[in-house]
Amino acid sequence: MDELLEGVRWGESLVFHCGDWSEFVPFVQRLGALLEAGPMPGCSFCFAESQLPRLQGLGPFQPRAVLAGRDLQAAELQLSDLISGDLPATYLFSDLGTALPDEGNVVALFQFFACRIAETESAAYVFLQKGCLSNAGVARIVDASSLFFDLWTMDRRVLFQPIKALGRYAARLFMPYQLSGDAVTPASGLDNETYTGELEKKSREFLKLYTEKRHLENELQRKVFELSLINGLTASLLSTMNLEEILYRILVGVTAKEGLGFNRAFLLLVNEKEQVLEGKMAIGPSSLEEAIRIWTELSDRHLTYHDLLAAFDSGWPEHDAHVNRLVRQIRVPLEERTHVLIDLLMQTQPEVIGPGGTRSHPQSGTILELLGVVRSAVAPLVYRNRQLGLLMADNLISHKPISEDDLHILETFANYASAAIEHSRLYEEVRLRIKESERHIVELEAMQNRLMRSKKLSDLGELASKMAHELRTPLVSIGGFANGLLKRQGPESADYEELKIIVDEVRRLEAIIRNVLAYVSPGLPRSQPTDLREISDKVLRLMQGVFEARRIEVSTQYFNAVPRVSVDSEQIQLVLTAIINNAMESMPDGGRLSLAIQNGQGFVRLSITDTGAGISEEDLQKVFDAFFTTKSLGSGLGLNIASQIIANHKGSIYAESQVGAGSTFFINFPVGPHFEEENP
Amino acid sequence: MSTILIVDDERNLLRLYEKEFRLAGYSVITANSGVEALQKLKSSPINLVILDIRMPELDGVETLKHIMELPSKPPIILNSAYTSYKDNFLTWAAAAYVVKSSDLTELKAKAKELLEAKGQN
Numbered sequence: 001m002d003e004l005l006e007g008v009r010w011g012e013s014l015v016f017h018c019g020d021w022s023e024f025v026p027f028v029q030r031l032g033a034l035l036e037a038g039p040m041p042g043c044s045f046c047f048a049e050s051q052l053p054r055l056q057g058l059g060p061f062q063p064r065a066v067l068a069g070r071d072l073q074a075a076e077l078q079l080s081d082l083i084s085g086d087l088p089a090t091y092l093f094s095d096l097g098t099a100l101p102d103e104g105n106v107v108a109l110f111q112f113f114a115c116r117i118a119e120t121e122s123a124a125y126v127f128l129q130k131g132c133l134s135n136a137g138v139a140r141i142v143d144a145s146s147l148f149f150d151l152w153t154m155d156r157r158v159l160f161q162p163i164k165a166l167g168r169y170a171a172r173l174f175m176p177y178q179l180s181g182d183a184v185t186p187a188s189g190l191d192n193e194t195y196t197g198e199l200e201k202k203s204r205e206f207l208k209l210y211t212e213k214r215h216l217e218n219e220l221q222r223k224v225f226e227l228s229l230i231n232g233l234t235a236s237l238l239s240t241m242n243l244e245e246i247l248y249r250i251l252v253g254v255t256a257k258e259g260l261g262f263n264r265a266f267l268l269l270v271n272e273k274e275q276v277l278e279g280k281m282a283i284g285p286s287s288l289e290e291a292i293r294i295w296t297e298l299s300d301r302h303l304t305y306h307d308l309l310a311a312f313d314s315g316w317p318e319h320d321a322h323v324n325r326l327v328r329q330i331r332v333p334l335e336e337r338t339h340v341l342i343d344l345l346m347q348t349q350p351e352v353i354g355p356g357g358t359r360s361h362p363q364s365g366t367i368l369e370l371l372g373v374v375r376s377a378v379a380p381l382v383y384r385n386r387q388l389g390l391l392m393a394d395n396l397i398s399h400k401p402i403s404e405d406d407l408h409i410l411e412t413f414a415n416y417a418s419a420a421i422e423h424s425r426l427y428e429e430v431r432l433r434i435k436e437s438e439r440h441i442v443e444l445e446a447m448q449n450r451l452m453r454s455k456k457l458s459d460l461g462e463l464a465s466k467m468a469h470e471l472r473t474p475l476v477s478i479g480g481f482a483n484g485l486l487k488r489q490g491p492e493s494a495d496y497e498e499l500k501i502i503v504d505e506v507r508r509l510e511a512i513i514r515n516v517l518a519y520v521s522p523g524l525p526r527s528q529p530t531d532l533r534e535i536s537d538k539v540l541r542l543m544q545g546v547f548e549a550r551r552i553e554v555s556t557q558y559f560n561a562v563p564r565v566s567v568d569s570e571q572i573q574l575v576l577t578a579i580i581n582n583a584m585e586s587m588p589d590g591g592r593l594s595l596a597i598q599n600g601q602g603f604v605r606l607s608i609t610d611t612g613a614g615i616s617e618e619d620l621q622k623v624f625d626a627f628f629t630t631k632s633l634g635s636g637l638g639l640n641i642a643s644q645i646i647a648n649h650k651g652s653i654y655a656e657s658q659v660g661a662g663s664t665f666f667i668n669f670p671v672g673p674h675f676e677e678e679n680p
Numbered sequence: 681m682s683t684i685l686i687v688d689d690e691r692n693l694l695r696l697y698e699k700e701f702r703l704a705g706y707s708v709i710t711a712n713s714g715v716e717a718l719q720k721l722k723s724s725p726i727n728l729v730i731l732d733i734r735m736p737e738l739d740g741v742e743t744l745k746h747i748m749e750l751p752s753k754p755p756i757i758l759n760s761a762y763t764s765y766k767d768n769f770l771t772w773a774a775a776a777y778v779v780k781s782s783d784l785t786e787l788k789a790k791a792k793e794l795l796e797a798k799g800q801n
Contacts, residue, residue, distance in 0.1 A: 472761035472780055477692040479782020484700055506782045517763065526766060542783065570763070570779070 012146035013114045013124040017138065021054060021094070024127045028058050028092060044092035045082055051095045061092045072105045076112050083116045091117070094127040096141075103137045111144045226409050233259055233413060237420035241427045244281075250417045251283040254393050260409055262393035263291065266327045266371070268341065269381075269389035269421075275334045277341055277389065279327030284396070286322035291397040326371060340364045341378075345387050350379035350411045352402050377402045379414035383422040391417060461520040468513045468520075475513075479506030504545055511577060518574050518641045525568035525648050532597050532606055532669070533558050535569050539576045540595070551590030559598040565669040571645045575653075578638030579608050579665045586612025586663065603651070603668040614659040623655055682795045683707040683725060685754075687717040687743065688732040693780075697730065700784055701791070714738030718746055726754045728795055730787070731774070733760040741770050748773050755794045759787060 018024045044061035055063040083091065096110060110126075117124045128141065142148045233253040237246055247267050254265035264284025271278050285291035332339050337346075340361035344351060353364040354375035368376060373394045381388040391414045395402065482502040489496060540547075540554060547554055583593055591611040598605050615623060624643040646653040650670050657663035684706050686697045694710045701708050709724060711717035715738050717729070729747060733740030744756060755775035758765065763779055765771050776790045 469761045473690055473693060476761075476780045476782050477690070477696055480693075480696040480700065480784055483782060483784070484696070484703070488703075503782070510781060 013117045013126060013144075014147045014149065015096075015110075015126045015128050015141060015145040017128045017130055017148065017150045019130045021127065021129075024094070025058075028061070028125070032058055032061060044094070047093070047095045055092070055094060058092070072102075072108055075105075075109050079109065079113055080116060083113075083120055083122060089120075089122050091122055091124040092127075093124060096126050096128045103133055106133065107137055107140045107144075110141050114144045114146070222405065226412065229259065229409070230412055230416060234416045234420075237416060241424050243421065243424045243428065246417075246420050246424050247281045248283075250391065250413075250420070251281060253413060253417075254391065254410070255283050260393070260406070260413060262377070262406075262410075263395045263397045264323060264371075264373075264393065266323070266392040267389065268327070268330060268392070270334065270345070270387055277330075277332045277334060277345060279330035280389070282323035282327040283320050284323045329370060330367070340367060341390060344378045345380055345390055347380050348382060350377060350407045350414065352377050352407065372396065375402060377407055377410055379407075379410045381414055381418040381421065383418040386422070388418050388421055464516055465520045468516050472510070472513055475506050475509055479503055479510070482506065500545070504549070507542070507545075511581070514574055515578070515638055515641060518571070518645070525571050525645070527566040527568050527649070529564040530567050530569050530572075531564050532562070532567075532572075532604060535567075535572050536576065536595050536597065536606070539573050539580065543577070543580060546584070547593070550584055550587070552584060552587060553590075553592045555592070555594045557594065557596040559596070562597055562599050562604055563671050565604050566672055567649055567669060568645075571648075575642040575645050575667065576606075576608070578642045581638060583608060583610035583612060583663070583665075586610055586614070591662075600668060603670050606667045606669070607664055609662060609664040611662040614661055615655065615657040615663050616659055620655060620657055624653070681705070681707045682727040683709060684728045684730060684791065685709045685711060685717060685720060685724075685726045686730045687711045687714065687735075687740070688759075689713060689735045690732070693732075697784075700788070704788060706791075706795075714740065714743035714746075717743055721747060721750060721752070721754075726752065727798065728791055729754050729756045730759050730791070731756050733758060733762065733765050733771075741765070741768065744771065744774060755798060757787065757790055757794065 016024050044055045044058065044063050052063055055061060093113075096106065113124070113126075126145075128138075133141070233249075236249050236253065240246060240249070247269075251265045251267060253259040254262050264282065266282040267280045268277050269280045270276075330341070332341050334342060334345075336342050340353065340363045343361065344353070352375055353361060354368055354373075368374065371392075371394065373396045376392050376394040379391045379393075381391055391410070393402075393410060479502070482499050486496065486499040486503055489499070493499075536556065536558075540556070546552075580593065587593075587610055593611075594609045596605075596607045596609075598607075624639050643653050646667055652668045653665065655663055655665045684701055686694060686701070686708060687710075688694050688697070689712060691712070694712070698708045698710055709720055709726065711720050714735055717731070718738075720726070721729070731740045731743060731747075735743075738746075740758060740760065744758070747753070747756060756773075757776045757778055758771055758774040759778050759780055761780045766777050771777060775794050778787045778790055781787075
């Protein structure tokens with residue numbers, strides 16, 4: 001009987017066709033006991049006020065209303081009111097047969113009633129007194145009910161005969177029985193005893209088959225539910241490749257009401273690089289109050305699973321901060337094989353840790369204490385024999401026990417979650433590799449460009465070098481003849497000024513050629529111990545004409561006891577010429593130029609100071625860059641070549657300047673140990 | 681009076697150098713090529729050679745080699761528009777290397793220095 005009563009699914013109406021109320025009572029009492037053990041409320045109703053006392057004292061069935069109306073429409077309205085709650089309930093109705101005087105109305109009312117029960121997913125047990133309805137009426141109620149039991153008494157035992165189950169008239173298989181008037185008449189040809197025995201036997205067989213079938217059906221339904229759930233969750237996991245988002249979706253799947261329905265979920269992942277298992281992410285309320293607030297919020301806003309997923313894009317839900325803090329405290333080295341979490345990581349099956357868990361782990365208490373829960377379900381995340389991490393879930397708020405079914409579905413989900421995590425990692429790896437390859441390609445292209453550019457520059461350099469050399473020889477002739485004429489004719493000559501212009505301009509051209517050649521192929525210095533004063537004097541001498549023309553006053557300050565330095569004097573001449581040219585450019589209206597040579601710590605310093613316009617701080621950074629120039633004329637190469645030459649001499653060059661006051665260029669030449677002797 | 685042999689394939693340069701060194705008080709012989717220079721060296725006493733490097737047929741570096749094989753072995757000033765020959769060790773046998781410039785001060789100074797040094801010996 002228990003099996004029968006328990007086997008009834010929500011949405012079904014069972015009709016007990018009894019000769020007497022007393023036959024119905026054992027079922028009602030048993031049902032009452034079952035309901036009191038379970039969470040569902042029970043309500044009872046009767047259709048005639050006079051029957052009300054019968055229902056009192058029947059377990060959880062508190063009579064709440066009485067159907068008193070006599071017309072069908074009023075009765076339907078009243079019935080509709082009675083079964084109006086949103087939550088499913090177990091209903092007990094007595095005296096359906098006496099509800100209305102008209103048999104057609106009784107049947108119609110029952111049909112309406114069975115529909116309401118199905119709609120509200122409730123369960124109803126109905127007492128139908130034998131003899132109230134005609135055979136045709138009973139047959140129609142049999143049709144509309146989910147299960148119809150014909151009960152009768154024999155030797156004070158209640159025998160029940162299922163007439164209909166699962167949409168089929170079971171009775172037709174074995175029940176040679178007739179309903180007529182008040183009496184139940186066994187079919188002719190069978191004596192009472194044979195009939196009773198046969199009936200009992202058949203009933204038991206039927207019940208056995210029926211309950212087995214119910215179990216199978218329930219199992220099937222559970223599987224279907226599980227599959228569709230897993231299917232939905234998996235589809236959601238596969239819709240992204242972002243690991244963080246996948247982790248979040250896993251946690252939502254475990255905790256959402258439409259998902260696995262746990263209160264909280266935690267994800268721990270293996271960090272292969274550091275060889276530790278570490279807490280990554282969690283979802284769930286930190287307290288009952290928070291849980292209620294969240295649940296109210298969710299139901300108020302009618303948030304679905306997909307809304308929850310979308311929440312990821314709008315940032316972390318703040319109410320998960322607590323559990324995230326908790327989970328991030330977990331960090332266990334993989335080599336700690338005896339640690340509960342590492343042990344669980346190596347398993348293939350999910351387990352419950354805590355009291356009543358599959359096995360006892362010494363440190364499980366510490367973990368549970370950290371998470372603030374008594375029991376927790378833990379499923380390993382394994383993909384192709386590779387341990388990825390752990391998925392933990394608990395019911396901190398509802399205290400609902402973790403069933404075998406819960407564990408089973410957690411395991412199934414964990415398998416799909418592992419695949420999703422691994423795929424995301426592989427995807428990320430491939431993405432990084434592609435990015436790296438792209439970087440290499442860009443580098444290669446840049447290198448190719450540089451090569452092409454340097455080839456172009458070297459071609460250009462070759463051309464420049466060739467031109468410069470070719471120009472040099474005719475310039476020697478022009479400048480040399482002009483110089484000879486200039487010296488021999490003297491300043492009194494009418495052509496003196498013009499000749500001087502030719503000489504100066506040729507020298508300028510020669511200086512440009514020297515610069516270009518030095519830039520194109522400066523060559524390594526051919527150094528010899530040299531007195532810097534000689535170079536300085538030579539340069540000043542060569543430029544004397546220019547100084548005069550530009551009204552530049554030149555002074556030198558050579559300190560004594562300055563050692564010789566190892567330099568290529570021609571290259572250093574270029575350096576000084578470049579700096580002096582630069583200085584003169586900053587003094588278009590004339591000025592003072594002073595050269596100083598002095599001794600430093602391990603170096604000799606040559607400085608050239610002008611009283612020109614000065615260089616801004618910004619330009620001072622770029623003054624040694626190639627092609628940097630503020631002049632309208634000039635190549636912008638002079639100081640760049642100078643700095644290259646000084647670098648080749650292992651010396652240093654730098655400038656100080658004050659806008660409006662002038663600049664000083666300093667060159668430090670290193671002093672080798674064998675040049676330490678002083679100049680005579 | 682010291683005799684200077686000036687070797688260059690550029691006639692204008694030969695003319696300039698000849699004039700300048702004559703005015704400076706030297707006896708000057710010119711040669712248009714390395715071959716001609718070697719011939720003149722064999723026929724006349726020469727105290728100093730000013731030798732261009734880039735010349736057709738026998739270039740300055742080759743000429744230098746031949747001069748160094750002569751018994752007289754006069755000092756040589758290499759005079760080139762190129763600085764790069766300085767790095768060629770074959771040029772190091774020359775007494776001096778002066779890059780061509782319209783300012784002949786350095787060339788003249790070097791010539792004077794070498795001739796004086798030789799005179800002292």
